[in-house]
Amino acid sequence: MAGMTRPLRVLVVDDDALVRAGLTMMLDGARGIAVVGEAADGDQVPTAVDAHAPDVVLMDLRMPRVDGITATRRLRRRVRPPEVVVLTTFDTDENILYALRAGASGFLLKDTPPEQIVTAVRQVAAGEPILSPRVTRRLMDRVAGQADAYVRARDVLSALSPRETDVVAALARGGNNAEIAAELRMTVATVKAHVSHILTKLDLDNRTQIAMLAYEGGLA
The missing domain is CATH 1.10.10.10 (Winged helix-like DNA-binding domain superfamily/Winged helix DNA-binding domain)
Structure with a gap:
């Protein structure tokens, strides 16, 4: 319709079906955001991205076959890759650094409040990076x-x-x-x-x- 912009398209990647369902429900309920697809493992990400053309991929780290860091690195090799926000329970220094160096635009923990996850999706789609405060502090402490x-x-x-x-x-x-x-x-x-x-x-x-x-x- 004239004057209307399309919603931000999000792909949810997580090996836990309940987590995927919860994230999908939360994001689909947010204004201007639509979950266009899901994937249960990193090896499914390329096909899902080809099929759904997401603006943002919400990526888990620990998955059985292909982990989120590897999947992110592969996405960044594309001509026009989607932005990636890592959403995980594992906030070790190595995971943070590897994910960001692989090309993730954000790193959030799964206990992040829902409204902040929604904000993160919008922010990275606009080209702005996002890190949870706890992750930022750990990153600064490490590099210091x-x-x-x-x-x-x-x-x-x-x-x-x-x-x-x-x-x-x-x-x-x-x-x-x-x-x-x-x-x-x-x-x-x-x-x-x-x-x-x-x-x-x-x-x-x-x-x-x-x-x-x-x-x-x-x-x-």
Whole structure:
């Protein structure tokens, strides 16, 4: 219908049928979101994505045949991959880092309140990363003590211009495009252009990976 935008399309991936049913019911009840498909294992994700063309994949980590990290990595190799939000009960440092490095745009725990999961789906679809507060704290604590990671990150970040570095630091502090624009006194379109250039220059997939690099390099 004229004047109407299509809902955000979500694929739910989890090996627990009850979890899938609960997430589907919750998300389908949210305004502007439609669950277009489900998958019970990571090896079903490529076929499901081809069939349903989701904007966002809500991805479990532990699955019998293909885990969520591997499935996420495979999705990111596509020409136009959907955004991925990992939703799991396992918040070990390794899981967090592996998932984000694989290209996930978010990492939430399954005890996250429903309204925050809905917000996360909308946020990553708009190109904004999302991490639960507990995950953010663990990530910052981990990278803070890694001298080698700091040196590597600073070397990579040295390729950026001063203004691009300002954008990276603001992004890592959790700012969305509008907030970064206000803080740095530039337009939202300019912020988006800077982020696009940064991703290309640093050979990264998404804003979450920029934020990780900023944490490692001491910009946040």
